[in-house]
Amino acid sequence: MKKIAVLGSTGSIGTQTLEVVRENSDMQVTALTAGHNIDLLEKQAREFHPRLVALQDEEGAKTLAVRLADTDIQVLSGMDGLMAAAVEETADIVVTAVVGMIGIRPTIAAIEAGKDIALANKETLVTAGHLIMPLAAEKGVRILPVDSEHSAVFQSINGEAGNKIDKILLTASGGPFRGWTREQMKQVRLEDALKHPNWAMGHKITIDSSTMVNKGLEVMEARWLFGVEMDDVQVVIQPQSVIHSMVQFEDGAVIAQLGVPDMKLPIQYALLYPERRTMPGPRLDFWSLSSINFETPDFENFPGLSMAYEAGKKGGTMPTVFNAANEWAVAAFLKRKIGYLEITDIIGEAMAHHRWKENPCLEEILQTEAETYSYIESKY
Numbered sequence: 001m002k003k004i005a006v007l008g009s010t011g012s013i014g015t016q017t018l019e020v021v022r023e024n025s026d027m028q029v030t031a032l033t034a035g036h037n038i039d040l041l042e043k044q045a046r047e048f049h050p051r052l053v054a055l056q057d058e059e060g061a062k063t064l065a066v067r068l069a070d071t072d073i074q075v076l077s078g079m080d081g082l083m084a085a086a087v088e089e090t091a092d093i094v095v096t097a098v099v100g101m102i103g104i105r106p107t108i109a110a111i112e113a114g115k116d117i118a119l120a121n122k123e124t125l126v127t128a129g130h131l132i133m134p135l136a137a138e139k140g141v142r143i144l145p146v147d148s149e150h151s152a153v154f155q156s157i158n159g160e161a162g163n164k165i166d167k168i169l170l171t172a173s174g175g176p177f178r179g180w181t182r183e184q185m186k187q188v189r190l191e192d193a194l195k196h197p198n199w200a201m202g203h204k205i206t207i208d209s210s211t212m213v214n215k216g217l218e219v220m221e222a223r224w225l226f227g228v229e230m231d232d233v234q235v236v237i238q239p240q241s242v243i244h245s246m247v248q249f250e251d252g253a254v255i256a257q258l259g260v261p262d263m264k265l266p267i268q269y270a271l272l273y274p275e276r277r278t279m280p281g282p283r284l285d286f287w288s289l290s291s292i293n294f295e296t297p298d299f300e301n302f303p304g305l306s307m308a309y310e311a312g313k314k315g316g317t318m319p320t321v322f323n324a325a326n327e328w329a330v331a332a333f334l335k336r337k338i339g340y341l342e343i344t345d346i347i348g349e350a351m352a353h354h355r356w357k358e359n360p361c362l363e364e365i366l367q368t369e370a371e372t373y374s375y376i377e378s379k380y
């Protein structure tokens, strides 16, 4: 029996993880967490019978405890609840499906407790990869990628132990504004940015895809997961999101993973690795697929991607500034408090203002996040 804790179970990745669990009778849920969605968390708790559930919202957790009083499920709240779910003793693997760098502390706690990590929460690796990867190695736990591109790379290097990666070719859809100029993007509304061409995802990552910041975060994520340099990761626009990513080896061979855009495959692969198992759903039909296209990324009109390379190459606290500024700006854009182009303007301003530190510890990462927020709030 595979015992699974899901951090962020009410979100896009969380609910798809539970669909995978529903389809596999040898999987069992040990803990579930959410931010505020008390109704869905209660429903999930009643269906999957975890030992504990945690809600970020303290008041909501009190209500949930009353609602679940007829069960033996423990109800916790806040960061303590998230941490307890991450280290719940019976779990083998923790799916990190919370959004944002709030995931750093529970991910570190889970690794310290010896749990394998099915990692969706890319912001954690971007900001704390230099702490997490060595810790995982020391504890002998596996960091199994859930992000579709990283799962594709992981699948492409399966069986290639000992062979050096020459280049990771990280595919990007280009988002809803592919081919647009900054001038055209001035009028972008929230509703436009939330229309991803190929994937149905949570709001934050959908906005990140539209600005190409998602791809920038993914370049940094790949650098930590696969132990390569930033310049060894090349972004390739593949508008249909059919090729999920590719790896070029030293002899020039390129190995890719393809499939329909469906996150349940990378989720199941991470949970069952190295086993592949039947999965219901549509398949790629090469007879009806008219074309697979490629384009070069537009670094000028999508400065979020250039700034991500700059932040990743600088290292230290700079990826945290890049990420924290983006989290702040996307949250403000989702509340219609800033315009679309201000998202990347804010990231640039925060990076230019930052006093850089090398090799930050956890406290310094969280302090950098707080300082980045205060700087932006003093201006916006």
Ligand SMILES: NC(=O)C1=CN([C@@H]2O[C@H](COP(=O)(O)OP(=O)(O)OC[C@H]3O[C@@H](n4cnc5c(N)ncnc54)[C@H](OP(=O)(O)O)[C@@H]3O)[C@@H](O)[C@H]2O)C=CC1
Pocket: 007, 008, 009, 010, 011, 012, 013, 014, 033, 034, 035, 036, 037, 038, 056, 082, 096, 097, 098, 099, 100, 102, 120, 121, 122, 123, 146, 147, 148, 199, 200, 201, 202, 203, 204, 205, 263
């Ligand atoms: N969606 C996708 O297809 C993909 C997502 N990812 C990554 O996976 C992660 C999750 O993305 P996604 O599922 O889209 O996000 P969602 O916004 O759909 O879900 C986020 C989950 O985290 C919970 N949550 C939000 N804020 C907090 C908080 N402050 N404390 C505790 N829990 C919180 C939410 O609870 P509530 O519902 O109560 O708000 C929800 O359960 C992100 O890092 C994203 O980049 C990577 C690849 C693909």
Ligand SMILES: CC(=O)[C@@H](O)[C@H](O)COP(=O)(O)O
Pocket: 147, 148, 149, 171, 172, 173, 174, 175, 199, 205, 208, 209, 210, 214, 215, 263
């Ligand atoms: C499904 C997934 O992994 C997302 O990160 C997706 O890749 C976003 O699409 P973009 O390629 O548009 O960023």
Ligand SMILES: [Mn+2]
Pocket: 147, 148, 149, 218
């Ligand atoms: Mn992705």
